[in-house]
Amino acid sequence: MTTSRKYWVVSPNVDNKNRTVSEWIQASVRWQAAFMGWHPDDQDHKLGPKFAHEIRPGDLILIARRYRKEPQIVGFGIVVEEFKTHLRGFEPPQSFGSLRQLDPFVPMSHPPKHPPFINDALNHTASLRQLHPENNHVHKELCDWMERKLAISNAAAPKEYLQEITSRVQLRSLPNDAQLEYQVRTLRSVKQAIKKEADLVIRYRQWLERQDRELQIFKSDGIQCDSYEQTRKNLIEAKCSAKREYIRMAVGQLLDYAFQAKHDLGNCHKAILLPEKPDAAILEWLKSLEISAIWEENSVFLDNLDGQFT
Missing domain, CATH: 3.10.590 (ph1033 like fold)
Known part of the structure; x- marks a missing residue:
């Protein structure tokens, strides 16, 4: 030095x-x-x-x-x-x-x-x-x-690999393209939602990589969660909007993922990754379900669990 x-x-x-x-x-x-x-x-x-x-x-x-x-x-x-x-x-x-x-x-x-x-x-x-x-x-x-x-630049892409945790649960590195799962009514909306969510996850991944942390994809029995951080046992589902209808969908997905993974991964911290901070009433509802929120604010990521996810 x-x-x-x-x-x-x-x-x-x-x-x-x-x-x-x-x-x-x-x-x-x-x-x-x-x-x-x-x-x-x-x-x-x-x-x-x-x-x-x-x-x-x-x-x-x-x-x-x-x-x-x-x-x-x-x-x-x-x-x-x-x-x-x-x-x-x-x-x-x-x-x-x-x-x-x-x-x-x-x-x-x-x-x-x-x-x-x-x-x-x-x-x-x-x-x-x-x-x-x-x-x-x-x-x-x-x-x-x-x-x-x-x-160190935070833009370096992670190495691609596939890691098997058990015969049922797999973790693999996040994609750099828009391959995140989402379902809406029209094909155009599907593509737009996938793109927004993929970009959000990539920015979040790069945010964590600056802290020497790593995100992976969680897969089990044919279902796939957007992100999983193994060292902190953080299970994360991304949504392209902080509106209630999107968050309701994420809640169901997270509860399903956590149930499917409990035998192999134990109890996980659950959170929804969003492009903006949700309303206080939604945060209170999520808290009652033991689900946290992560949101992006002026190129930084914040959460409501004292930095557990950020």
Whole structure:
């Protein structure tokens, strides 16, 4: 690593209230930004001025914290501008002091199994902390890893393969063309729905690949689910619209897939992948069925299960 940039860890717990952490995490991913609760001129809380003035464009910020003795990571990226106190169109969950926008930004909703040193580097609870790769080998490994991740293109296509889990259930890599199953009334509508869903799944797959995660196709006894993430046991059905009639169809499909796969895969997390966030009433209904929602918002993916799917 040959760079003069500084490396920082910023907590996603912006206002020191755990009940709003999930909202701040979504804000960081949606707006590609790190947030600080203390104000830039707050002399009683030095972290506010430090976040606003000592962090410089070109520095790297990791949004993460230690929570219940485990690392919680949101993502990391390069600071691109001086600090801001607001963003056009952004409605914060609570009041805050300032923010730093990050570009490029790599979302990472769960700490990866590798590298293991990320657990050691996050062994703290401060809202803001500087990493010192120049004299700490754990910090250096973490900083080198983040630099590599930022440099890797997320557009590389995955290797094609077929993996047999049991004699009945198979997982294989996702297609790059429009081969996702959907049924509507007319041939033209079928083609349009297939194309929209396929494109949505491909963008979602690329989003996960940036986090070293992999989607596959789930098949069992002649039925096929759009996506399955084996490491997290996420079973996902894509739909081209967030309207209730599309979601009702996805619910039936997911319940059927989960039932068919239970013997071989165990209990799976179930979610519907959508091009936009569904209405609150639909989210409440899905929650009662233990089904989550994943939606795309300005080229980022969010979910309502604390990052389980994103």
